[in-house]
Amino acid sequence: MIRSPFFRPPVYAPATSDDLFGGSAGDAAPPAIDGKVVSVMLDNANDQAYDYLAPGAMADLAHLGSRVMVPLRNRNLRGTIVEVREGGVAALDDKVRRALKPITRVIDERPSLPPDLLKLASWMADYYIASMASVMQTMLPSNIRDEKTKEKTRLTAVMKKPWKADSDEGLALRKRAPKQVAVLTKLAKAPGHKIALADLASDLGNDVRTSVRSLESKGWLEVVTEQVERDPFANADIVGDSALELTGDQQTAVTAIHTAIDADAPKPILLLGVTGSGKTEVYLQSIQHAIDQGKGAIVLVPEIALTPQTVERFKSRFSQQAGGVAVLHSHLSDGERFDEWQRIRSGRARIVVGARSAVFAPVPDLGIIVVDEEHENSYKQDNPPRYQARDVAVVRAKICGCAVVLGSATPSLESWENVRKGKYEGLRMMTRIDDRQLPLIRVVDMKIEATKRKDVTILSEPLRQAMEKRLERGEQTILFLNRRGFSPSLQCLACGATCECKHCSIALTFHKSADRLICHMCGYEQVAPTRCPECREPGIKFNGFGTQRVEEVISKVFPKASVERIDADAMRRKERLVEALNRFKTGKTQIVIGTQMIAKGLHFPNVTLVGILNADIGLHIPDFRAGERVFQLLTQVAGRAGRGDLSGEVIVQTFSPHSPSIQFARQHDFDGYSSQELEFRQAFGYPPYARMVGIMTRSTKENMAEFTLQNLIATLKPKLPQNVMIGEPLPAAIARVKGQFRYHVFLRATNPNHILKPLRETLASFTVPDDVYLGVDVDCYQVT
Numbered sequence: 001m002i003r004s005p006f007f008r009p010p011v012y013a014p015a016t017s018d019d020l021f022g023g024s025a026g027d028a029a030p031p032a033i034d035g036k037v038v039s040v041m042l043d044n045a046n047d048q049a050y051d052y053l054a055p056g057a058m059a060d061l062a063h064l065g066s067r068v069m070v071p072l073r074n075r076n077l078r079g080t081i082v083e084v085r086e087g088g089v090a091a092l093d094d095k096v097r098r099a100l101k102p103i104t105r106v107i108d109e110r111p112s113l114p115p116d117l118l119k120l121a122s123w124m125a126d127y128y129i130a131s132m133a134s135v136m137q138t139m140l141p142s143n144i145r146d147e148k149t150k151e152k153t154r155l156t157a158v159m160k161k162p163w164k165a166d167s168d169e170g171l172a173l174r175k176r177a178p179k180q181v182a183v184l185t186k187l188a189k190a191p192g193h194k195i196a197l198a199d200l201a202s203d204l205g206n207d208v209r210t211s212v213r214s215l216e217s218k219g220w221l222e223v224v225t226e227q228v229e230r231d232p233f234a235n236a237d238i239v240g241d242s243a244l245e246l247t248g249d250q251q252t253a254v255t256a257i258h259t260a261i262d263a264d265a266p267k268p269i270l271l272l273g274v275t276g277s278g279k280t281e282v283y284l285q286s287i288q289h290a291i292d293q294g295k296g297a298i299v300l301v302p303e304i305a306l307t308p309q310t311v312e313r314f315k316s317r318f319s320q321q322a323g324g325v326a327v328l329h330s331h332l333s334d335g336e337r338f339d340e341w342q343r344i345r346s347g348r349a350r351i352v353v354g355a356r357s358a359v360f361a362p363v364p365d366l367g368i369i370v371v372d373e374e375h376e377n378s379y380k381q382d383n384p385p386r387y388q389a390r391d392v393a394v395v396r397a398k399i400c401g402c403a404v405v406l407g408s409a410t411p412s413l414e415s416w417e418n419v420r421k422g423k424y425e426g427l428r429m430m431t432r433i434d435d436r437q438l439p440l441i442r443v444v445d446m447k448i449e450a451t452k453r454k455d456v457t458i459l460s461e462p463l464r465q466a467m468e469k470r471l472e473r474g475e476q477t478i479l480f481l482n483r484r485g486f487s488p489s490l491q492c493l494a495c496g497a498t499c500e501c502k503h504c505s506i507a508l509t510f511h512k513s514a515d516r517l518i519c520h521m522c523g524y525e526q527v528a529p530t531r532c533p534e535c536r537e538p539g540i541k542f543n544g545f546g547t548q549r550v551e552e553v554i555s556k557v558f559p560k561a562s563v564e565r566i567d568a569d570a571m572r573r574k575e576r577l578v579e580a581l582n583r584f585k586t587g588k589t590q591i592v593i594g595t596q597m598i599a600k601g602l603h604f605p606n607v608t609l610v611g612i613l614n615a616d617i618g619l620h621i622p623d624f625r626a627g628e629r630v631f632q633l634l635t636q637v638a639g640r641a642g643r644g645d646l647s648g649e650v651i652v653q654t655f656s657p658h659s660p661s662i663q664f665a666r667q668h669d670f671d672g673y674s675s676q677e678l679e680f681r682q683a684f685g686y687p688p689y690a691r692m693v694g695i696m697t698r699s700t701k702e703n704m705a706e707f708t709l710q711n712l713i714a715t716l717k718p719k720l721p722q723n724v725m726i727g728e729p730l731p732a733a734i735a736r737v738k739g740q741f742r743y744h745v746f747l748r749a750t751n752p753n754h755i756l757k758p759l760r761e762t763l764a765s766f767t768v769p770d771d772v773y774l775g776v777d778v779d780c781y782q783v784t
Contacts, residue, residue: 035059037092037100039083040070043145045133049082053089053100062103065111065118069104076104080113080136107147110345112140114362116399123395129760129776130385138385139360141337149338156226157200157212159193160219179204179211184220197223230335232327233311240319243285249429250278256427257286260403261293261367268394270419271407273429274668275639276436279407283370284317286405287351291321295367296350300389302376303329303355309581309603314353321351328354328361356381356389359396366402369393374406374415375632377781386777409639410632413681416674417688439641439648441666445657458545458553463611463651471561471590475646476606479554479593480637481613484567485509485546490517492532493539499529505736511569512548522738550593550613558591566594599637605644612637615654615662622733624686625781627661631673634665685725691752693759694780695745696732699772702741708772709743715766719758724749752778
């Protein structure tokens with residue numbers, strides 16, 4: 001049995017005992033009087049911070065948030081300084097001073113976690129019921145935290161004195177050493193009169209190094225070690241641009257955001273702008289204002305929307321800005337991430353564009369944080385600490401006293417309710433640039449289509465005809481289906497059995513290109529059977545369809561069209577997405593089929609048709625947010641059409657044509673949908689009118705997962721106020737994942753502290769069996 005490793009207030013103690021160091025503290029000589037006393041939170045610790053001495057010159061480097069190496073027993077471990085004790089060593093009595101151990105070294109010249117991030121970490125640990133150490137680990141990239149990646153350097157030849165080939169000295173050298181002349185000629189023509197030795201060797205042969213050494217001895221050049229920054233967009237063709245003329249709505253928004261940037265404690269701003277209304281230009285001009293004031297900026301985009309278009313737009317606008325734009329996301333190599341993070345920490349890059357974890361970028365003097373597509377579920381972290389990046393951005397902005405802008409065409413109902421209550425300032429941009437019309441949305445009832453054709457079809461006749469017209473006119477089409485693979489399941493026609501994952505309680509998806517059945521939860525694969533595994537009959541049928549099957553059908557229906565599939569399977573290499581989007585941008589691809597990767601963040605003026613092949617996916621799951629997600633997704637996907645001079649059309653294929661999510665999306669009516677949905681949420685006590693906390697247990701033994709959760713709830717219930725709504729511990733909708741059985745329970749209350757405070761107290765003394773994992777998800781998104 002082990003103690004549950006949940007958050008407890010940090011305990012600070014001198015790192016002195018025999019238990020820690022295996023020696024007698026009394027044997028140590030008293031340290032010098034000069035120095036600092038610092039409290040260090042060790043990596044992988046359970047909120048236990050220890051006091052150490054930063055002696056002599058080391059004290060000048062040991063600051064709040066600095067990374068240090070410290071002795072613990074017979075090992076040296078890494079940690080972060082979370083407190084610098086007032087008064088220094090001189091304020092301590094002799095016994096305590098003798099007991100203190102000195103830190104081994106200070107790892108970084110500048111603090112890795114500035115004071116605002118340490119305050120944010122403390123809030124996150126408390127609110128999300130996580131350990132302080134785990135939060136700080138989340139804030140620091142692993143290769144920075146573990147010192148696994150170093151600066152990249154290269155040897156470079158730098159010319160030391162002018163060179164003229166036709167001078168007497170040059171002519172004489174040409175006769176004796178023509179290779180040396182070739183080196184000097186190249187250096188004379190090179191930018192900055194310097195060239196990497198590797199480049200010289202590539203051009204002139206490996207034996208050029210001998211010539212370089214000879215020229216260095218004669219004083220013609222000097223070989224220096226030069227740092228090389230690994231730029232993830234070094235090969236991108238970035239052309240600088242300038243600010244665009246604003247529409248009336250844009251100007252109103254920009255003025256309000258500038259006012260917020262200049263204020264000491266501004267309200268968060270929710271920017272509701274229809275697709276194509278120019279929200280990005282508002283962000284760009286607002287960030288420029290922050291930069292002009294000597295401040296920095298963070299722009300968060302969903303991982304799925306972090307496309308080359310997004311990065312290119314920001315890099316183009318700020319191409320002349322010293323340090324440029326730093327980019328942080330999961331597709332960077334360790335070296336690229338290291339260099340980008342160092343540019344941010346040093347203050348050279350004052351603008352950061354990135355996915356969820358970029359909210360922790362150590363930007364000095366933050367002036368604005370932008371959260372684009374603020375409604376996106378990808379801002380919610382799945383693993384501990386399970387933070388919501390949008391909410392963390394709001395709290396960080398409050399700590400820093402900077403502006404925060406949440407932008408979306410379909411805001412989350414939580415953010416929208418904060419506008420209605422006056423907690424957030426609301427701004428609207430309800431018209432597209434140049435008064436372009438929002439696309440016409442047509443809904444096709446697939447039940448009627450199935451009756452006509454005597455079978456369920458992938459492509460309705462209205463959509464097929466619309467695609468044909470676009471091909472004839474040289475226009476482009478996007479087909480959206482939020483399901484990858486060829487078929488979601490294989491089923492036996494004789495006995496009805498399906499092929500299920502051995503480790504998860506879901507059906508395996510058939511991927512035709514690999515001729516494999518694959519589990520989208522754990523990655524398990526097996527060869528697709530030709531006979532039923534249960535009854536051995538050969539009648540195996542594909543149920544449903546995914547993007548691979550759609551690609552096959554479209555290629556047969558339109559054999560002359562160029563078709564491309566963009567999903568996680570087709571875009572495994574990070575370069576593939578760039579290449580695919582470039583082909584679509586230049587018109588080489590006429591039809592794109594994709595999942596959520598193409599749902600937002602893309603701007604292609606020649607796209608005049610968007611087909612949504614199965615709008616019902618996700619609509620009928622047992623989740624109170626299901627309708628909201630479908631409304632948001634349909635609206636965002638529809639926004640890809642008609643963004644240029646040509647009008648756009650969207651065809652929605654559905655078996656639920658009268659669903660409010662579909663009908664309100666058809667009318668581009670966010671106010672109508674939000675009003676109806678908020679009325680439902682309030683009546684039944686769901687967010688945003690209550691805070692929801694999920695508790696989950698999982699184990700390879702089902703009875704242990706169930707028993708542990710029931711035991712916890714039985715212990716917790718007497719401590720909860722009467723107004724807390726608590727469900728029954730039940731199996732999760734997907735009851736088994738990766739061989740582990742899952743049980744969960746959900747608690748709701750209007751005040752989150754009515755749940756969080758009793759839960760913290762209960763977890764602090766609750767014993768969790770060794771073979772059971774227990775997790776807490778505050779403000780949970782997934783309730784299935």
